[in-house]
Structures are given as C-alpha cells and as structure tokens.
Amino acid sequence: MTLERPLDTALSRLAGTGVLLVALDFDGNVSPHVDDPAGARPLPEAARAIEQLASLARTSVALVSGRAIDSLVEVSGVGDDVLLSGSHGGEYRMEVGAPPLSLSDEELEVVARLGDILREVAAQHPGTEVESKPAGHALHLRNADAETAIDAQHVVRRRVLNELSGITARPGKDVEEFSVLAATKGDAIARLRDHVGATGVFYSGDDLTDEDAFRVLLDGDVGVKVGAGDTLAPFRVPSPDAIAAVLTRLVELRGAVVGGE
Ligand SMILES: O=P(O)(O)OC[C@H]1O[C@H](O[C@H]2O[C@H](CO)[C@@H](O)[C@H](O)[C@H]2O)[C@H](O)[C@@H](O)[C@@H]1O
Numbered sequence: 001m002t003l004e005r006p007l008d009t010a011l012s013r014l015a016g017t018g019v020l021l022v023a024l025d026f027d028g029n030v031s032p033h034v035d036d037p038a039g040a041r042p043l044p045e046a047a048r049a050i051e052q053l054a055s056l057a058r059t060s061v062a063l064v065s066g067r068a069i070d071s072l073v074e075v076s077g078v079g080d081d082v083l084l085s086g087s088h089g090g091e092y093r094m095e096v097g098a099p100p101l102s103l104s105d106e107e108l109e110v111v112a113r114l115g116d117i118l119r120e121v122a123a124q125h126p127g128t129e130v131e132s133k134p135a136g137h138a139l140h141l142r143n144a145d146a147e148t149a150i151d152a153q154h155v156v157r158r159r160v161l162n163e164l165s166g167i168t169a170r171p172g173k174d175v176e177e178f179s180v181l182a183a184t185k186g187d188a189i190a191r192l193r194d195h196v197g198a199t200g201v202f203y204s205g206d207d208l209t210d211e212d213a214f215r216v217l218l219d220g221d222v223g224v225k226v227g228a229g230d231t232l233a234p235f236r237v238p239s240p241d242a243i244a245a246v247l248t249r250l251v252e253l254r255g256a257v258v259g260g261e
Pocket residue numbers: 025026027028032033034035036037040064065066067068131138140141142172173174175177207
C-alpha cells in the first residue's frame with residue numbers, strides 16, 4: 001500500500017530521530033473491532049511490524065489501551081519487549097515483574113459499587129455486557145439492539161452520576177466506561193516518552209480517548225487518526241489495515257537508519 005506523500009514525508013523525518021517511541025492504541029487500530037472483546041487480535045501485518053520495530057536499536061514500542069493490562073497481554077500476544085499501558089493511562093507494565101496497580105480501600109469500595117450498578121443495568125438490557133477492570137468497569141453496548149443500547153447508555157450514566165462520586169466517565173465505541181482513576185492516554189504518552197527518553201513519538205488510534213494522546217504530541221512527532229470523527233491528529237487513515245501498512249513502512253524507514261547498530 002502506498003502512503004499519502006505528507007504522511008510518508010513525516011514518517012521519514014521521524015525515522016531519523018535519536019530514540020523513537022512507537023505508541024499504539026490496540027482496539028480499532030492494531031486490531032479491527034469485533035463483537036466479542038476477548039476475541040480481538042492484532043492484524044498479522046501489524047503484529048509482524050510491532051515485533052520488528054521492537055527489535056530495532058534506539059526504538060521502543062508500547063501499546064496504550066483502555067483495556068486492563070491482563071486483558072491486553074492476553075489479546076495482543078506481544079512479547080515482554082513491548083511496553084504496556086492499560087486502563088487509559090491508569091496501569092503500566094514498563095518492566096517484567098512490575099507490581100500491579102494498587103488502590104485504596106475507599107477506591108476499591110467505589111469500584112465494587114460501580115460494578116454492582118453496571119451489572120444491574122446489564123441485567124435489564126439484553127445484549128449488553130460488563131467488562132471488569134482493576135479500577136473500573138465498562139458496559140459494552142455493541143451486541144444490543146439500537147434502542148436498548150441508547151436506553152442502557154442513559155440509565156448507566158444517570159445512575160453512576162447520581163449514586164457515586166469521584167468517577168471518571170469515558171464513553172467509547174459502543175461502550176460506556178467508568179473508573180476511579182482520572183488518568184488519560186496523554187499521561188501514558190508523557191510517562192512512556194520519559195521512560196524511554198524518546199526524542200520522537202509515533203501514535204495512532206481510533207477512539208475518543210486517543211485524542212488525549214494526540215493532544216500531548218510535540219513538534220516532529222507523528223499522530224495518525226484511524227477512521228472517521230473529529231481529531232487533533234494531523235494525519236488520518238481509513239482502517240487498521242492501513243495502520244498496519246504505515247507500521248510496515250516505519251519498519252523500513254527506521255531499519256534503514258538504525259539497522260546496522
Ligand atoms: O484503547 P483501546 O485499546 O482502543 O481500548 C478501548 C476499549 O476496547 C475494547 O472495546 C472495544 O473493542 C472491542 C473489540 O473490538 C469491541 O467489541 C467494543 O465494542 C469496543 O468498545 C475493550 O473491550 C475495552 O475494555 C477498551 O477500553
């Protein structure tokens with residue numbers, strides 16, 4: 001696949017940076033959306049490019065996802081050399097054996113009450129499903145009919161807002177997420193940039209929460225929005241297939257710069 005010239009030019013410049021961080025949203029970016037969240041898998045071309053990029057000198061790869069880290073490990077299949085941020089910037093796996101997220105008793109109590117609310121709403125709305133995470137829960141709407149999904153969305157937002165405080169709501173693609181953590185993917189990019197000492201960052205993603213990541217990109221970084229919708233990203237491609245092609249091109253360009261090291 002040939003990339004549009006402005007994107008290819010930006011990638012060529014980025015490939016020459018001292019230390020490159022390639023940070024990637026997972027669902028809808030590396031992996032196409034599917035009905036069953038547990039069934040999501042990276043496109044083979046994207047998986048290959050991730051592995052190749054992670055093996056290059058002065059190059060780090062990170063998945064930056066709304067999923068819990070455990071779920072991200074399960075579905076992504078990436079090796080330990082790929083850094084992970086889960087729960088929209090709330091969880092990290094920067095090194096093997098890193099301790100899991102730790103919450104206060106008060107936070108754990110709120111997470112439990114949140115789970116009760118979402119499960120009650122799900123029980124009243126056929127086709128909806130709860131996904132639980134360490135710091136919150138998500139109500140999936142993708143498999144409910146349109147009317148049921150809209151009602152579930154209204155009910156769950158109203159109940160969480162009225163019954164709990166200190167909650168961050170994150171509406172996503174066919175999902176309503178709630179967490180006791182206010183972290184964002186922007187926080188994740190800042191932390192990862194610092195962790196690897198990146199002098200240049202590539203980021204791509206398809207969802208609303210990816211806008212927090214695009215917002216913190218600096219001059220010379222490259223942000224690519226996948227699919228339709230308003231975005232802060234300077235570049236856009238239509239699909240995860242197109243992102244896989246972008247990553248393959250980045251392997252080629254970055255390999256030419258650091259391949260001999
Ligand atoms: O930040 P991401 O990696 O994009 O994670 C966002 C949410 O992705 C998952 O849900 C989405 O993808 C599912 C599989 O394609 C799809 O069925 C669902 O409708 C989407 O909302 C994941 O299940 C969530 O936990 C993530 O927060």
